[in-house]
Amino acid sequence: MEAAWADYWERERVFAPSDDGSRERRYVLDMFPYPSGDLHMGHAEAFAMGDVVARYWMQRGYDVLHPIGWDSFGLPAENAAIKNDVHPSEWTYKNIETQAASFKRYGIAVDWSRRLHTSDPEYYRWTQWLFQQFYSRGLAYRKDSPVNWCPKDQTVLANEQVVNGECERCHTRVTKKSLNQWYFKITDYAQQLLDDMDQLEGHWPDRVLAMQRNWIGRSEGAHVTFAIEEAEGRPATELDVFTTRPDTLYGSTFFVVAADADLAVELTTPQHAAALETYREEVKAFSDIERQSSDRPKSGVFTGRYAVNPLTGEKLPIWAADYVLADYGTGAIMAVPAHDQRDLDFARAFDLPVRVVVDTGEEDPAETGVATAGEGVLVNSGPLDGLGKAEAIARAIELLEERSTGEGQTIYRLRDWLLSRQRFWGAPIPIIHCASCGEVPVPEDQLPVRLPEELKGEELAPKGSSPLASVSEWVNVECPSCGGPAQRDTDTMDTFVDSSWYYLRYANPHLDTAAFDAEALRNWAPVDQYVGGVEHAILHLLYSRFFVKVIRDMGYIDFDEPFRALLNQGQVLNQGKAMSKSLGNGVDLGQQLDTYGVDAVRTTMVFASPPEDDIDWADVSPGGAAKFLARAWRLGQDVACAPGTPAEGGDQALRRVTHRTVADAAQALDSHKFNVVVAKTMELVNAARKAIDSGCGPADPAVREAAEAVAVLLSLYAPYTAEDLWHEMGHETPVLRAGWPEVDQALLVDDTVTAVVQVKGKVRDRLEVAKDITAEELERLALESEPVRRFLGDAPVRKVIVREPKLVNIVA
Numbered sequence: 001m002e003a004a005w006a007d008y009w010e011r012e013r014v015f016a017p018s019d020d021g022s023r024e025r026r027y028v029l030d031m032f033p034y035p036s037g038d039l040h041m042g043h044a045e046a047f048a049m050g051d052v053v054a055r056y057w058m059q060r061g062y063d064v065l066h067p068i069g070w071d072s073f074g075l076p077a078e079n080a081a082i083k084n085d086v087h088p089s090e091w092t093y094k095n096i097e098t099q100a101a102s103f104k105r106y107g108i109a110v111d112w113s114r115r116l117h118t119s120d121p122e123y124y125r126w127t128q129w130l131f132q133q134f135y136s137r138g139l140a141y142r143k144d145s146p147v148n149w150c151p152k153d154q155t156v157l158a159n160e161q162v163v164n165g166e167c168e169r170c171h172t173r174v175t176k177k178s179l180n181q182w183y184f185k186i187t188d189y190a191q192q193l194l195d196d197m198d199q200l201e202g203h204w205p206d207r208v209l210a211m212q213r214n215w216i217g218r219s220e221g222a223h224v225t226f227a228i229e230e231a232e233g234r235p236a237t238e239l240d241v242f243t244t245r246p247d248t249l250y251g252s253t254f255f256v257v258a259a260d261a262d263l264a265v266e267l268t269t270p271q272h273a274a275a276l277e278t279y280r281e282e283v284k285a286f287s288d289i290e291r292q293s294s295d296r297p298k299s300g301v302f303t304g305r306y307a308v309n310p311l312t313g314e315k316l317p318i319w320a321a322d323y324v325l326a327d328y329g330t331g332a333i334m335a336v337p338a339h340d341q342r343d344l345d346f347a348r349a350f351d352l353p354v355r356v357v358v359d360t361g362e363e364d365p366a367e368t369g370v371a372t373a374g375e376g377v378l379v380n381s382g383p384l385d386g387l388g389k390a391e392a393i394a395r396a397i398e399l400l401e402e403r404s405t406g407e408g409q410t411i412y413r414l415r416d417w418l419l420s421r422q423r424f425w426g427a428p429i430p431i432i433h434c435a436s437c438g439e440v441p442v443p444e445d446q447l448p449v450r451l452p453e454e455l456k457g458e459e460l461a462p463k464g465s466s467p468l469a470s471v472s473e474w475v476n477v478e479c480p481s482c483g484g485p486a487q488r489d490t491d492t493m494d495t496f497v498d499s500s501w502y503y504l505r506y507a508n509p510h511l512d513t514a515a516f517d518a519e520a521l522r523n524w525a526p527v528d529q530y531v532g533g534v535e536h537a538i539l540h541l542l543y544s545r546f547f548v549k550v551i552r553d554m555g556y557i558d559f560d561e562p563f564r565a566l567l568n569q570g571q572v573l574n575q576g577k578a579m580s581k582s583l584g585n586g587v588d589l590g591q592q593l594d595t596y597g598v599d600a601v602r603t604t605m606v607f608a609s610p611p612e613d614d615i616d617w618a619d620v621s622p623g624g625a626a627k628f629l630a631r632a633w634r635l636g637q638d639v640a641c642a643p644g645t646p647a648e649g650g651d652q653a654l655r656r657v658t659h660r661t662v663a664d665a666a667q668a669l670d671s672h673k674f675n676v677v678v679a680k681t682m683e684l685v686n687a688a689r690k691a692i693d694s695g696c697g698p699a700d701p702a703v704r705e706a707a708e709a710v711a712v713l714l715s716l717y718a719p720y721t722a723e724d725l726w727h728e729m730g731h732e733t734p735v736l737r738a739g740w741p742e743v744d745q746a747l748l749v750d751d752t753v754t755a756v757v758q759v760k761g762k763v764r765d766r767l768e769v770a771k772d773i774t775a776e777e778l779e780r781l782a783l784e785s786e787p788v789r790r791f792l793g794d795a796p797v798r799k800v801i802v803r804e805p806k807l808v809n810i811v812a
């Protein structure tokens, strides 16, 4: 029956919003897929979850926008094109068609008319336009900088794409290379990105918020200027450090600069230069993470120079070491070994003094090797003596400010977003370089800057510069400003740029006069519920949040955050492990659908656990789900044979179950416990069957009422069965238009009470019993109670006084 209903939905445009303002609107979005091959079990899970939300809101009567598209630029297409000697678009669009067909079969409730692909010129034209808007506001700029370089993919990687020192995609060791690169100035928005998280609190998973906060990495402290003394002909100079602990200035016993920074070379005296060079070669091989790891032995070399502590006048030896990072703070630190573990490890390795300046009551760090970082009272610190940590920090900053040798400062770990890629399959950066005019944006009416169509196969292979650079007809153009000979920028944009704004495009995806329809966005945006994997906890979400703030500042939208609520679905595992080729534990989605049917697979996904948890496919039973669905469907058959409309009256016990189930399901849906909704449907199916079998028969209006509620509940996660059942029962409109059943509160009133059981006058147990329980029954339950029996032990019961339904008093 799948194909027939899928056609019906498409014909009736069941999943498209009416968009006429007659109903309250909601926007549900699943993170759009990347078109690598056909859909897999992970897609099936994520989209099953997003669909529950969308379908529930549809049933609740909202006008729901639930679109889909493809994140279709990116490296895999290019690699496949090189391998198969085709244009990347061939591979990309073929896969998109395959996935689209599978999504349709899977029955997701999305508005197909809003489909978009980021690799379509009609889309990337606006990605380029946005780049230019950022550029004109000074938020896109170029600079020379050492970048993460993947020697295998021959491309630059963003910090976020380097995982444990390896390329996220191909796991090759990442090296550094100096290149002229484009950046987005996301650091301008660091504080806003932090502040606006207040709006997300309670609606986004805590761990995602924590990861974002960490990534932005706000640190409060001070920068302090140290005078650097002249030595061996190297002139006197000054150096700033950033510290979160200016209160510990009196405990600083040495000074460290990042060994890989140019600064280290400039400082080092001729006598120590050779040692530094050798050391710098050694350091290159390690990633930032390894350098800062606490279990690596500390290494470094003396520079031959001294820094003067601005408060004490003390001379501190300057070392170059790799545990200080070149691109954080100022790339130099004042080391306080008594109170900073990394400094202490270094001091112990090179026999440098350790001076306690905060008395925390703990043992001497010089003896124990453990730095003391906690609260305490300042000692050995002149004017700071006797102060607590917070006061001492404030006082130290005052002292520095009085002497103009420093001031309070807040810094962020967040770096600007490196967005240029030396690859082909992305949106070309719409800038022209002219020898006389410099950087000239491509005029808006000449967008998009289209990718050349003739490149394919080997011509796309990475050579360290973009493949676009080799197409001279494409590269060489007239300067839009002076008309002289000029060249196009040959880099393309990071695909994270494409995905940072697609949710805005869906409000009117085919608009060809603007990137997005501000009017339509007022109706739909921001996204009410976003659904996707936790692997995007940092990058995609942070970049999207940044884009929305910039676009808001441009005046097109008036909200601060793109996604009001976020749900991270778990992974589908097999035998407790992520599915992978090498483990051979992959489960083929198509095969599962062929064997069990779409609804059974979807039901299994939703039923297995709350959506955030992982599912182990080895532990679940799509066959069991199929049996349940068949049972549910047979209810419809029975009701269909005994037509009628749900009405007052009928089996009251069944009516109570139905209304309780609908109320509980709504509560479970609101708290994202979708698995509970399946469990509740199962209970209702059983209750209805029991009612039919125990005499009331299928003609009872309560049975029809139950069966219709079953169809509505199923419509959230087993759409085909639900549709079939619904029509079988005589309806002629889609089950998604049924509306959420109204709950009769009177049927929810509790018909149980709590009975208290006392032994020798003391309460020993409480029992939930029916209001109309008999005295005999209540006495029996009381005497069987485990706590009562334990308390009585061998003592003989002398008398039992029963005041049903609320009290039992046992005299022993």
Ligand code: ANZ
Residues within 6 Å of the ligand: 218, 219, 242, 243, 244, 245, 248, 323, 324, 325, 326, 327, 328, 329, 330, 331, 332, 333, 334, 335, 336, 339, 340
């Ligand atoms: C003196 C001090 C004393 C420090 C003390 C800490 C504890 P966060 O919180 O991460 O911002 N630091 C500064 N720049 C650094 C760099 N480029 N590479 C490595 N370490 C750097 O940490 C700030 C602290 O990390 C700074 O405060 C500095 O050490 C160190 F008891 O200064 B502190």
Ligand code: ZN
Residues within 6 Å of the ligand: 434, 435, 436, 437, 438, 479, 480, 481, 482, 483, 484, 486
């Ligand atoms: Zn020019």
